[in-house]
Amino acid sequence: MPKPLTVAVLAGAALLTRRALRRRVRASPLWPLPALDPPISGRPRTRALRLRVAARETVAEGVVQLRLEGADLPRWEPGAHIDLVLPSGLVRQYSLCGDPADTSSYTVAARLVEDGRGGSREVHEQVREGTELEVRGPRNRFPLVEAPSYVFVVGGIGITPVLPMLRALPEGADWRLVYAGRTSDSMPFLDELAEFGADRVTAVSGRRPELDALLAELPEGAVVYCCGPEGLMAAVAERFPDVRLERFAPRAQLDGGTRGDTAFEVELRRSGRTLTVPADSTVLAAVRAELPDTLYSCEQGFCGTCQQRVVEGEVEHRDELLTDAERDDSMLICVSRARGERIVLDM
Secondary structure (H helix, E strand, C coil), X not given: CCCHHHHHHHHXXXXXXXXHHHHHHHHCCCCCCCCCCCCCCCCCCCCCEEEEEEEEEEEECCEEEEEEECCCCCCCCCCCEEEEECCCCCEEEEEECCCCCCCCEEEEEEECCCCCCCHHHHHHHHCCCCCEEEEEEEECCCCCCCCCEEEEEEEHHHHHHHHHHHHHCCCXXXXXXXXXXXXXXXXXXXXXXXCCCCCCEEEEECCCCCHHHHCCCCCCCEEEEEECCHHHHHHHHHHXXXXXXXXXXXXXXXXXXXXXXXXXXXXXXXXXXXEEECCCCCHHHHHHHHCCCCCCCCCCCCCCCCXXXXXXXXXXXXXXXXXXXXXXXXXXCCCCEECCCEEEECC
């Protein structure tokens, strides 16, 4: 019969072993395989702010301007935008169109898109003075670069990122603006733009501007900026391949969504599951069918909420957010796809 001391020692050793095993399994559910790095799903990319709508104004037909107040707000440069987290949880991106030197408020303008996905309607119908909104950013994919001269081609609400650029240009700079809209009443900031002079600003309403005539004989070294409807941007890009574009819809969506896509497999390494992503669906949709708590937000490749680490496989990146370094080992599963037949995610 075992001695009491021996029994106590063996029981203590067993207890310590069980505790160590639990810690090891918590560190890596696939133990005894090596532990993976902590997942990055839902990791906020920038510090989120809570700002109050201090002023709401209709600045054109179907366009409202919001001034969001805070304290010691992160500085920004012309061309930057912020993410607004709307009361419903939808995330939408809006260019900053106020004064970059003002660290007490951010100003954005939103056009009502009747056949959109609901974000602009929520801004117009539910966001009022006093509403508090979560704000992320600012970020800038459309910076103003130094150049001997500038040409800006904008359509409708596309004026918002360009307006701070015009204010920031040094006195005497060589620039001109072509501004198009459905009607003059629907074009915000016309009065302010008129102050720059008719020799610099050409406003066209009711028709597409005659780009060949308006943009003939550009000065040598001129940098062309364009923001507006996809048709206008495509027309400008056809004439000026080096144009700097700002868009708020993912290329996958603009190209019709599928672009000849094929089905592929996604292995979720931590969960031990393998899923099929159909040609007409997304990784996010397939993953959420199995893991409904997976975080996501914009579903357009802008906000970064659904970013996941890629363990194996090559990715066709379709987002508008990740840096080249981040694309080496991660993807936004709302829009990006496998370049081959299979990828493995750290989920």
